Amino acid sequence: MAVPAYATPAERVWYYAFRIICGLIFCFLVGPLFIIIPLSFNAEPYFSFTQKMLTLDPEGFSLRWYQDFFTSAAWLHSIKNSIIIAVASTILATVLGTIAALGLSSRFMPYRSVVMAILISPMIVPVIISGAGMFFFFSSIGIAQTYLGVILAHTALGIPFVVITVTATLTGFDQSLIRAAASMGANPTTTFFKVILPLVLPGVISGALFAFATSFDEVVVVLFISGPAQSTMPIQMWSGIRESISPTILAVATILVLLSIAMLTTVELLRRRSEKIRGISPG
Amino acid sequence: MSVSMPGSQTNPESGVVGSGGATAPLLAADGRPLKVSLRRAMFKNKARALLLVSPLLIFLFVAFVMPIFSMLTRSVESNEVITLLPNTAMAVQAWDGEGLPDELTFAALAGDLKQGQIDRNLGRVASRLNYEYSGMRSTITGTARRITNLENPESWKETLIDINSNWADTGVWRVIKRESSGYTLSYYLAAMDMRYDEEGKIVRQPETRRVYVDLMIKTLWMSILITFMCFILGYPVAFLLASLPLSTSNLLMMMVLLPFWTSLLVRTTSWIAILQSQGVLNNILVAIGVVDDNNRLQLIYNQIGTIVAMTHILLPFMILPLYSVMKSISPSYMRAARSMGATGYTAFRRVYFPQTLPGIGAGAILVFILAIGYYITPALVGGESGRFITNFIAYHMQVSLNWGLAAAIASILLGAVIMLYLLYNRIVGSDNLKLG
Numbered sequence: 001m002a003v004p005a006y007a008t009p010a011e012r013v014w015y016y017a018f019r020i021i022c023g024l025i026f027c028f029l030v031g032p033l034f035i036i037i038p039l040s041f042n043a044e045p046y047f048s049f050t051q052k053m054l055t056l057d058p059e060g061f062s063l064r065w066y067q068d069f070f071t072s073a074a075w076l077h078s079i080k081n082s083i084i085i086a087v088a089s090t091i092l093a094t095v096l097g098t099i100a101a102l103g104l105s106s107r108f109m110p111y112r113s114v115v116m117a118i119l120i121s122p123m124i125v126p127v128i129i130s131g132a133g134m135f136f137f138f139s140s141i142g143i144a145q146t147y148l149g150v151i152l153a154h155t156a157l158g159i160p161f162v163v164i165t166v167t168a169t170l171t172g173f174d175q176s177l178i179r180a181a182a183s184m185g186a187n188p189t190t191t192f193f194k195v196i197l198p199l200v201l202p203g204v205i206s207g208a209l210f211a212f213a214t215s216f217d218e219v220v221v222v223l224f225i226s227g228p229a230q231s232t233m234p235i236q237m238w239s240g241i242r243e244s245i246s247p248t249i250l251a252v253a254t255i256l257v258l259l260s261i262a263m264l265t266t267v268e269l270l271r272r273r274s275e276k277i278r279g280i281s282p283g
Numbered sequence: 284m285s286v287s288m289p290g291s292q293t294n295p296e297s298g299v300v301g302s303g304g305a306t307a308p309l310l311a312a313d314g315r316p317l318k319v320s321l322r323r324a325m326f327k328n329k330a331r332a333l334l335l336v337s338p339l340l341i342f343l344f345v346a347f348v349m350p351i352f353s354m355l356t357r358s359v360e361s362n363e364v365i366t367l368l369p370n371t372a373m374a375v376q377a378w379d380g381e382g383l384p385d386e387l388t389f390a391a392l393a394g395d396l397k398q399g400q401i402d403r404n405l406g407r408v409a410s411r412l413n414y415e416y417s418g419m420r421s422t423i424t425g426t427a428r429r430i431t432n433l434e435n436p437e438s439w440k441e442t443l444i445d446i447n448s449n450w451a452d453t454g455v456w457r458v459i460k461r462e463s464s465g466y467t468l469s470y471y472l473a474a475m476d477m478r479y480d481e482e483g484k485i486v487r488q489p490e491t492r493r494v495y496v497d498l499m500i501k502t503l504w505m506s507i508l509i510t511f512m513c514f515i516l517g518y519p520v521a522f523l524l525a526s527l528p529l530s531t532s533n534l535l536m537m538m539v540l541l542p543f544w545t546s547l548l549v550r551t552t553s554w555i556a557i558l559q560s561q562g563v564l565n566n567i568l569v570a571i572g573v574v575d576d577n578n579r580l581q582l583i584y585n586q587i588g589t590i591v592a593m594t595h596i597l598l599p600f601m602i603l604p605l606y607s608v609m610k611s612i613s614p615s616y617m618r619a620a621r622s623m624g625a626t627g628y629t630a631f632r633r634v635y636f637p638q639t640l641p642g643i644g645a646g647a648i649l650v651f652i653l654a655i656g657y658y659i660t661p662a663l664v665g666g667e668s669g670r671f672i673t674n675f676i677a678y679h680m681q682v683s684l685n686w687g688l689a690a691a692i693a694s695i696l697l698g699a700v701i702m703l704y705l706l707y708n709r710i711v712g713s714d715n716l717k718l719g
Contacts, residue, residue: 126656
């Protein structure tokens with residue numbers, strides 16, 4: 001978007017002012033994420049830049065909070081829990097969500113919009129409400145305070161993301177490919193693994209990453225339905241922020257920011273690849 | 284299924300098939316009428332689609348719908364009196380609600396209390412009735428302790444009233460009678476800052492005890508403000524993204540999506556680091572002399588903290604729908620408007636902006652829905668003045684253990700969310716929801 005030739009001087013000023021405003025909004029969006037990275041190397045137990053850090057004195061920086069993180073039994077236990085729960089619920093959500101998305105994108109699917117609205121609802125209903133309900137129901141069937149309970153709960157919360165991404169990949173999916181495979185003698189299972197899955201794989205992986213991120217960052221449900229044995233990393237952070245603010249949290253946060261950059265990059269690359277496969281990419 | 288038209292050969296009398304005036308139905312290859320075959324094929328396809336979706340529907344029913352349902356039940360359920368004081372609950376039904384119940388009811392109560400003292404389960408019913416009538420906890424537990432060794436006195440009525448004069452209060456018995464049906468409205472009344480008075484009429488809570496309605500209204504106002512802030516900040520960004528060439532806008536889009544992918548707790552933590560009184564922002568303001576060192580701004584643990592942090596967290600949900608709508612608006616409309624003499628501002632206001640209204644609607648409803656149910660961020664950075672109604676759900680779930688009240692507040696919130704979600708489905712359709 002360049003300034004059009006017919007623009008008046010006032011419009012030219014506005015054009016540049018607009019860009020500056022947008023730049024500031026972008027700073028607002030990503031600035032807070034990057035400000036914690038240098039802070040996590042603070043040698044002092046503060047949440048702010050010390051004089052030594054501002055003068056770039058090496059003594060102002062240290063890795064002590066990272067060391068603190070990697071040597072603390074409580075943190076390591078919670079990481080292990082987070083990974084177990086996130087991986088299990090991601091697998092469950094991805095399998096169920098992908099199969100359902102295949103049905104949903106069939107043009108014969110009855111009550112499509114109603115079913116879709118139900119499948120998306122765990123994302124819309126506030127987590128504190130689902131968490132309270134899961135606490136009541138899971139206690140009554142005896143799976144509160146177990147890994148199974150937390151995994152089922154996180155699967156429910158991750159499902160909308162898988163359904164949305166996979167159905168989005170399936171729109172524009174050429175259904176005649178399925179008939180072509182069948183006409184050449186492939187049974188439905190072979191068709192799924194040899195024809196459908198390779199085409200929708202980028203969407204499936206994106207959905208899985210979304211589900212993983214959801215579970216990996218979930219506090220409220222775990223707070224309600226887990227016992228001390230299932231304490232996860234977000235719970236550890238939550239109680240850290242509420243009770244004792246130690247910069248160890250900033251070290252954890254930095255690691256998580258790097259993780260999210262990695263996940264976002266993966267998803268973005270997958271999206272482009274998927275568009276290329278389906279031939280709808282303009283460039 | 285292959286379809287041929289054998290009808291013309293097998294049944295020559297039926298006339299010319301396919302000429303439009305056929306009287307006999309078209310037949311499929313297997314000799315069935317085509318209509319039936321087609322319907323069967325359609326049914327098969329529908330069944331197959333449903334079959335693929337059904338495992339997920341069943342799963343969600345167990346892991347999501349049933350929990351919500353049990354929360355709704357919990358908000359009206361009141362089985363303490365009926366299960367823990369069963370004889371009293373039955374006997375009190377015969378009482379007409381005037382004066383005091385008869386001797387039989389008092390004797391039933393004494394029996395239930397003795398049994399409860401043995402089973403050590405009076406605590407639940409005592410605290411349940413205490414919500415309805417303060418002082419009932421000590422009345423029940425105290426009376427139960429005093430009558431354990433008492434065998435058949437002349438009149439249970441006089442004995443119990445002697446032990447605790449509350450038993451001579453008609454109001455107490457009205458509460459017991461009301462709560463012995465198994466269901467109660469009192470959690471919803473409490474959530475709406477109302478209660479039953481001594482005569483059993485519904486009245487508003489005294490001024491000093493009204494909490495929830497004000498907080499619900501405050502939650503709505505703050506959510507509207509947050510939605511508005513997201514709109515103000517999101518609109519220019521979406522406009523810029525939609526008008527830049529794809530290679531540049533993809534890069535900038537990553538900057539929008541990065542906060543979306545980053546842990547909520549990380550984003551909240553960074554706002555604490557920035558906004559707290561010894562934080563980055565205050566330090567900068569002190570360093571450049573805008574703010575006095577002894578007079579640092581209180582930017583967090585109040586409403587400002589909640590609004591800033593939540594605007595940041597929900598902004599991508601506004602930008603993404605706006606972007607996808609703006610992307611579909613052809614730039615030639617604006618050029619046409621300009622060529623007909625409209626100023627830039629008029630062209631934007633009369634031509635461009637109206638076309639972005641669906642995006643604004645979608646983004647605003649989404650942000651608003653997510654905002655009113657937020658818990659984590661208001662709880663961490665909201666302090667006393669910036670908290671949301673969700674904080675009370677968590678408080679009653681975890682601290683006061685008044686689960687019925689927590690469920691009632693949650694159900695009211697759920698009702699609001701569902702209405703907004705239906706509106707969203709109306710306007711946008713949930714199958715148009717996109718993530719990046």
